Amino acid sequence: MADQMNEKLLERDTITMPVIDKHYQMIGTKKATEIIDRAMNLAREEIPKGAVATYIPELSKMDPHQLGICLYPLKGDKICMGDYDVRFTMQSVSKVVMLIVALEVCGLKPVFRKVGMEPSGEAFDSLVELDVSDSKPYNPLINSGALAVCGLLLPEVSFQDMLRYTRNICSDPGIELNEEVFDSEMKTCSRNRSIAYLLQSKGIITTDVEDTLRFYTKMCSMNVTAESLANLGKKLANDGVCNLDGKRFMSSRTARIVKTLMLTCGMYDGSGTFAIKVGIPTKSGVGGGLLSVSDKRAGIGVFGPALDAQGNSIAGCKLLREISNELRLNLFYDPEWNKEETDDTVLKEMAAKSVM
Ligand code: GLN
Numbered sequence: 056m057a058d059q060m061n062e063k064l065l066e067r068d069t070i071t072m073p074v075i076d077k078h079y080q081m082i083g084t085k086k087a088t089e090i091i092d093r094a095m096n097l098a099r100e101e102i103p104k105g106a107v108a109t110y111i112p113e114l115s116k117m118d119p120h121q122l123g124i125c126l127y128p129l130k131g132d133k134i135c136m137g138d139y140d141v142r143f144t145m146q147s148v149s150k151v152v153m154l155i156v157a158l159e160v161c162g163l164k165p166v167f168r169k170v171g172m173e174p175s176g177e178a179f180d181s182l183v184e185l186d187v188s189d190s191k192p193y194n195p196l197i198n199s200g201a202l203a204v205c206g207l208l209l210p211e212v213s214f215q216d217m218l219r220y221t222r223n224i225c226s227d228p229g230i231e232l233n234e235e236v237f238d239s240e241m242k243t244c245s246r247n248r249s250i251a252y253l254l255q256s257k258g259i260i261t262t263d264v265e266d267t268l269r270f271y272t273k274m275c276s277m278n279v280t281a282e283s284l285a286n287l288g289k290k291l292a293n294d295g296v297c298n299l300d301g302k303r304f305m306s307s308r309t310a311r312i313v314k315t316l317m318l319t320c321g322m323y324d325g326s327g328t329f330a331i332k333v334g335i336p337t338k339s340g341v342g343g344g345l346l347s348v349s350d351k352r353a354g355i356g357v358f359g360p361a362l363d364a365q366g367n368s369i370a371g372c373k374l375l376r377e378i379s380n381e382l383r384l385n386l387f388y389d390p391e392w393n394k395e396e397t398d399d400t401v402l403k404e405m406a407a408k409s410v411m
Contacts, residue, residue: 082382082383084131084132084134087126087134087382088134088136090377090378090381090382091124091126091134091136091374091378092136093377094373094374094377094378094381095122095124095136095137095374097373097374097377098122098359098370098371098373098374098377099120099122099370100373101361101369101370101372101373102119102120102122102359102361102369102370103361104361104363104369105119105361105362105363105368105369105370106119106361106362107119107343107360107361107362108341108342108360108362108366110243111236111239111240111243111341112239112242112243113235113236113238113239113240114144114236114239114341114342114360117143117342117343117360118360119360119361120361121137121138121141121343121358121359121360122137122138122358122359122370122371122374123135123136123137123138123139123140123141123280123281123357123358123359124136124137124139124281124355124356124357124358124374125139125280125281125282125284125285125355125356126285126353126354126355126378127282127285127286127288127289127353127354127355127356128352128353129289129292129293129298129351129352129353133282133285135281135282138281138358139280139281139282139356139358140280140281140282141280141281141358142229142233142278142279142280143278143279143280143342143343143344143358143360144233144236144275144276144277144278144279144340144342144344145221145274145275145276145277145278145279145340145342145344146275146340146341146342146344147179147196147198147201147275147338147339147340147341148279148284148338148339148340148342148344148345148346149221149274149275149277149340150195150196150197150200150201150204150338151196151287151313151317151338151346152217152220152221152224152274152287153195153201153204153205153208153217153271153274154166154195154196154201154204154312154313154316155224155304155305155309155313156208156212156217156220157195157204157207157208158305158306158308158309158312158313159305159306159309160208160211160212161207161208161211163308163312165207166195166204166207169191169192169203169204169206169207169259170191170192170193170194170195170200170203170204171191171192171193171194171200172194172316173193173194173319173320174193174194174319174320174326174327175193175194175197175320175323175324176324177193177197177323177324178323178324178365178366179197179198179323179341179365179366180197180198180246180247180250181197181198181199182199182246182249182250182253184199185199185250185253185254185257186253190257191203191257191259192254192259193320194316194319194320195316196316196317196320196321196338197320197323198246198247198250199250199253199254201271202247202250202251202254202260202267202268202271203254203259203260205267205270205271205274206254206259206260206261206262206267208270209262209263209266209267209270210262214232214270214273214274217274218230218231218232218277221277221279223304224286224287224290224304225279225283225284225286225287226283226286226297227279227280227282227283227286229278230277230278230279230283231277231278232273232276232277232278233276233277233278234276236275236276236342237272237273237276240272240275240276241268241269241272244268244272247268247271247272248264248268251264251267251268251271252264275340279344279356280356280358281344281356281357281358282356283356284344284345284346284354284355284356284357285353285354285355285356286354286356287346287354287356288346288347288348288349288353288354288355288356289353289354290304290354291310291313291314291348291354292348292349292350292351292352292353292354293351294307294310295307295309295310314336314348314350315336317336317337317338317346317348318330318336318337318386321336321337321338321339322337322338322339322365322367322372323339323365323366323367324365325363325365325367329367329372332372332376333372333375333376333379333385334379334384334385334386334387334388335347335348335349335355335375335379335384335385335386336348336350336386337375339366339367339368339371341362341366342360343358343359343360343361343362343368343371344356344357344358344368344371345357345358345359345367345368345371345372345375347375349379349384349386350386352384353384355375355378355384357371357374357375358371359371359374
């Protein structure tokens with residue numbers, strides 16, 4: 056019976072999907088669910104090592120023990136577990152939406168005249184690079200870069216436009232501005248305010264600084280769920296197109312640029328390590344959200360508000376690492392290479408010695 060099921064799934068995939076999805080389907084929803092369930096338990100063990108963000112007072116009220124995931128394959132059943140439908144603020148995950156809209160509305164050159172394309176190796180709210188004359192923010196996925204992008208967006212689109220686009224791309228009409236988190240951050244955002252004024256002094260922000268700061272902070276304060284992030288991730292995984300109705304949300308080029316930056320810069324100064332350990336382009340936020348794109352395979356949304364030292368969800372990262380290995384979601388994995396059992400003794404030894 057199980058074999059028959061697999062054959063049926065396989066048959067369907069051969070017609071519509073590239074090879075890589077066929078492999079994913081071969082694992083089957085039931086097996087994938089078991090794998091994710093096991094990974095959730097392992098990930099929960101990490102929670103006590105992390106802490107919720109406190110620099111935005113309202114975020115300190117979050118329950119650190121929450122953990123949820125939604126994995127939405129391009130072909131196959133959506134798998135939701137734990138606190139996948141709990142609302143939390145998007146925070147820096149919204150930098151992905153800002154970047155998509157800026158590339159679409161303002162164009163590639165104007166965006167990259169304001170911000171670079173390099174990983175910063177610094178904390179998300181760093182302003183070190185800005186103290187050097189003729190420098191610009193390292194990339195659009197850190198605070199300084201996103202503030203510069205907001206300055207570019209502000210004359211073109213309103214927050215309401217951005218909210219509408221976010222609801223559509225996340226297939227979630229329930230996304231709202233979390234007023235409490237917004238007010239709370241506006242009262243304590245002197246660091247972002249300093250960054251924004253520095254950017255103005257360098258001629259990078261030419262719009263009203265306070266308006267730009269409010270626009271940026273509103274974007275960070277949109278209430279999403281792990282499921283909404285999975286919906287967004289699925290569109291990025293499918294070249295910017297919704298696989299259900301064929302609607303395009305961004306150009307192919309924009310999708311490619313955004314995914315590349317997510318891989319190289321999405322986890323701040325933890326980006327390189329995360330790319331090696333997990334290998335799935337991901338963007339984090341201090342609300343505990345993780346948006347992951349397993350290209351051509353699945354969109355993944357994770358929620359786990361206890362954060363590590365870099366401000367990334369500690370249990371969420373562990374969860375992604377486990378499922379990446381087990382479900383073969385790594386960007387550089389090709390199912391063709393797994394015909395024989397891989398010998399991962401060396402990797403296991405390294406993990407035991409905490410090298411990995
Ligand atoms: N709103 C937060 C800030 O600007 C977002 C930071 C984050 O999620 N890393 O500090």
